[in-house]
Amino acid sequence: MSPSKPASAGAALQPRRWVPVLTPAQLQRQAARLHQAVPSLAAAYSDALRRWMGDPVLRLVGLPIITECYRSPERQDELYEQGRSKPGPVVTYKRGGESNHNKVPTPALDVAFLLADGSVSWSALLLSKFARLMKAADARVHWGGDWPGFKDRPHFEVLG
Numbered sequence: 001m002s003p004s005k006p007a008s009a010g011a012a013l014q015p016r017r018w019v020p021v022l023t024p025a026q027l028q029r030q031a032a033r034l035h036q037a038v039p040s041l042a043a044a045y046s047d048a049l050r051r052w053m054g055d056p057v058l059r060l061v062g063l064p065i066i067t068e069c070y071r072s073p074e075r076q077d078e079l080y081e082q083g084r085s086k087p088g089p090v091v092t093y094k095r096g097g098e099s100n101h102n103k104v105p106t107p108a109l110d111v112a113f114l115l116a117d118g119s120v121s122w123s124a125l126l127l128s129k130f131a132r133l134m135k136a137a138d139a140r141v142h143w144g145g146d147w148p149g150f151k152d153r154p155h156f157e158v159l160g
């Protein structure tokens with residue numbers, strides 16, 4: 001960078017931050033959500049996240065985030081109404097109390113990706129790549145994308 005350039009031009013020449021990063025508040029929320037999960041699921045997620053961030057390509061594509069872990073029965077009922085009495089696509093077939101998300105601690109969590117431009121992605125391709133890491137981390141992990149019929153790709157859970 002030439003020192004004769006005005007400061008504003010210099011700022012524009014700063015290297016771009018390609019890797020999406022979480023703010024301290026977002027990091028805190030992620031830790032709180034992970035803390036709601038049963039230990040085996042939390043460990044599998046942490047392991048998958050570490051492997052993802054250790055991959056030179058994947059880490060540039062997007063940052064895995066937990067969008068939801070524990071979900072109150074009231075919120076489950078709200079989600080159930082989506083695509084039924086309320087607008088939007090059907091996102092669940094479980095009513096309040098029926099979902100693994102409603103248990104404490106929670107054997108289920110939902111994943112999405114924070115992209116470098118700040119948007120959130122539920123890309124089926126990225127979720128399938130993350131699912132591979134989750135299942136490699138712990139064979140007890142089940143991925144909603146593997147379910148017959150309704151595919152719940154953001155969803156991961158441990159059974160037993």
Ligand SMILES: [Zn+2]
Nearest residue numbers: 108109110155
């Ligand atoms: Zn889910």
